[in-house]
Amino acid sequence: MVHSWIRQRWSQLLANTRWNSPWNSPWNSPSVRGLRSSLLLLPLLLCACHLVQPSQQEEYRYSGGAFQFRFTILHRMVGSDGILWRMDPTNCPFDLHKAEQVIESALARWNVPGACSFRRAQQGETATLTIGWRGKNHGRSCVSFGISAEMLAHIAAAPESGDDTPWSIHLNTNLDWTLGKPTSKPTSEPTPAARGLRAIRRIEPQLEKVIVHEAGHILGLGHVPLKSSVMHPVHPEARATPGDLDLDGIHSLYGSAAAAASDDLEICCVDPQGKAHRAAPTIRGVAPAGRVRVHLFDIDDDGKDEMLLLGVGRPTDGSGLLVLDFGSGAVLERTTGPFPGLLGGNLPLAVGCVSNGDRVLAQQPNRPQGGYHAVVFLGQTRQLRALSAGEKWFPLVGGGGDEDGDGELDQEIVGVVEEGLADLDGDGIDELVRRGPADPQP
Numbered sequence: 001m002v003h004s005w006i007r008q009r010w011s012q013l014l015a016n017t018r019w020n021s022p023w024n025s026p027w028n029s030p031s032v033r034g035l036r037s038s039l040l041l042l043p044l045l046l047c048a049c050h051l052v053q054p055s056q057q058e059e060y061r062y063s064g065g066a067f068q069f070r071f072t073i074l075h076r077m078v079g080s081d082g083i084l085w086r087m088d089p090t091n092c093p094f095d096l097h098k099a100e101q102v103i104e105s106a107l108a109r110w111n112v113p114g115a116c117s118f119r120r121a122q123q124g125e126t127a128t129l130t131i132g133w134r135g136k137n138h139g140r141s142c143v144s145f146g147i148s149a150e151m152l153a154h155i156a157a158a159p160e161s162g163d164d165t166p167w168s169i170h171l172n173t174n175l176d177w178t179l180g181k182p183t184s185k186p187t188s189e190p191t192p193a194a195r196g197l198r199a200i201r202r203i204e205p206q207l208e209k210v211i212v213h214e215a216g217h218i219l220g221l222g223h224v225p226l227k228s229s230v231m232h233p234v235h236p237e238a239r240a241t242p243g244d245l246d247l248d249g250i251h252s253l254y255g256s257a258a259a260a261a262s263d264d265l266e267i268c269c270v271d272p273q274g275k276a277h278r279a280a281p282t283i284r285g286v287a288p289a290g291r292v293r294v295h296l297f298d299i300d301d302d303g304k305d306e307m308l309l310l311g312v313g314r315p316t317d318g319s320g321l322l323v324l325d326f327g328s329g330a331v332l333e334r335t336t337g338p339f340p341g342l343l344g345g346n347l348p349l350a351v352g353c354v355s356n357g358d359r360v361l362a363q364q365p366n367r368p369q370g371g372y373h374a375v376v377f378l379g380q381t382r383q384l385r386a387l388s389a390g391e392k393w394f395p396l397v398g399g400g401g402d403e404d405g406d407g408e409l410d411q412e413i414v415g416v417v418e419e420g421l422a423d424l425d426g427d428g429i430d431e432l433v434r435r436g437p438a439d440p441q442p
């Protein structure tokens with residue numbers, strides 16, 4: 001649970017793969033059908049919800065920049081409402097009282113009624129979160145800040161943190177911290193460097209803004225490359241106060257009473273009369289119709305279904321494939337990705353597996369030379385790799401398969417259904433996943 005401020009570029013992961021980009025291909029989708037829309041399920045779906053079968057050929061022609069996901073999730077915090085924190089005064093570069101006030105006001109920006117909040121631990125109370133300044137190499141097991149000035153802070157969990165609270169925010173003591181707003185003098189000036197050495201920009205992190213960002217991590221939010229988020233990985237680029245994107249992440253994790261809108265995904269249980277009831281926090285702002293496809297299947301072979309969101313259109317930073325994992329009670333627990341540019345939501349998707357059970361995601365661009373492109377989701381590391389030349393795979397859902405590894409599909413890819421029923425928590429009972437209505441009731 002640590003991070004650096006260095007921007008992660010998933011798009012470089014498989015930069016030189018052997019296939020053509022699917023979004024260059026003309027639209028070529030047959031009507032999308034898969035295993036889940038069996039005759040048994042269909043009547044239930046029709047009566048349980050207002051699923052509109054989209055005219056997908058119309059909806060998925062979108063060719064602009066792919067949807068940038070508004071949040072990513074590292075973990076779900078138990079007891080997110082009323083997190084008790086304390087400041088460790090060791091090495092604090094400021095007047096202790098002032099520093100505590102700034103931290104308190106930063107954490108207050110995360111007070112979201114019914115979802116999350118922070119409170120300073122009083123004498124005798126057991127804190128959950130320690131906030132303190134640490135040197136380059138602090139303790140045996142916590143991540144080192146090293147010699148680079150790029151890493152301003154990180155979060156850590158006990159026992160690696162070396163603190164006696166379950167969670168910690170460690171601030172790099174080697175930097176010139178400021179309490180709040182940037183000073184009028186320039187905050188970055190090139191440091192004279194010896195010939196051949198790269199000049200390191202001088203960084204004066206603002207305590208208040210860094211605490212807002214790190215507290216977002218404590219609450220479970222990961223980085224997003226969007227300047228309208230406090231979770232932008234680059235300090236000067238990030239927003240100073242949680243905005244709509246960040247709150248969508250918080251509400252997706254910890255709930256909200258607001259009705260679901262059309263970009264949201266409701267998670268319902270279906271009663272014996274076929275009526276759907278909200279069963280878990282609605283996933284907010286992730287699936288605008290026509291821009292993001294919503295697939296439901298078990299991508300990591302853990303016995304639970306995951307949500308796979310796949311953006312339509314030209315790849316952009318923070319778009320592509322996002323995998324959502326759920327825990328007991330079908331509550332969101334983490335996301336993997338997004339992986340931009342590897343699969344395109346404008347093409348139907350087939351799911352299969354290679355010999356060790358890892359899942360294959362395959363698509364068939366409409367191109368004269370034939371063939372297909374495919375990636376393998378590594379269940380252990382949650383990374384994607386390219387399907388190797390000659391590698392065999394077996395179809396599970398949506399057609400496809402290449403059981404002789406000749407680079408040609410054994411069956412046409414017809415696609416996996418969107419939305420519908422899925423066992424997100426692995427309890428043997430399906431949840432219903434659906435978009436909110438286009439005109440939500442007040």
Ligand SMILES: [Zn+2]
Nearest residue numbers: 142143156170
């Ligand atoms: Zn640390």
Ligand SMILES: [Zn+2]
Nearest residue numbers: 003213223233
């Ligand atoms: Zn961060």
